[in-house]
Amino acid sequence: MSKNNIILIGFMGVGKGTTARAYSKEYGTFIIDTDDLIESKENMRIKYIFKKYGESRFRLLEQECADWIQNSVDNSFISCGGGFYKVNNLKKLGKVVLLHASFDWIYNRLLTAKNSKAKLKKRPLFLEPKKARELYNDREKAYLNISDIVINVENRDLIEIIKEINKKV
Secondary structure (H helix, E strand, O other): OOOOOOEEEEOOOHHHHHHHHHHHHHOOOOOEEEHHHHHHHOOOOHHHHHHOOOOOHHHHHHHHHHHHHHHOOOOOEEEOOHHHHHHOHHHOEEEEEEEEOOHHHHHHHHOOOOOOHHHHHHHHHHHOOOHHHHHHHHHHHHHHHHHEEEEOOOOOOOHHHHHHHHHHH
């Protein structure tokens, strides 16, 4: 049985965290960030989890996080890491909303942000745009296939985006 959560997926840098915070402020919902949960549980930044244990360990932690959400969380807005869409119970966690944008728009968003150095540091894959684009291309179809709702965020106002999410869920 699906939960009454909004599960926000999309490529890294598309604005999931920003959207979640704005949604929470506007509608008073609790927000959860799966990457933050994993970092808190492991007491380690994600980049160090990858470095020390590898991607396979991180994906297991994502699945543990998804299982916890399924068993313990309802009526919340959940912002997910870029690869979280691969967990085997995603649809049981709530309504899956994809924030969708082209790779070029996402990359430009990160490059032109006020705090672009911090945004890029948090997403070191973007330091190699060719690899980042390949990953985007690998994931785009899967994102579209698994989502219940697709929200195009390119060149749109944040308030407009959260109102569309609220209307469609």
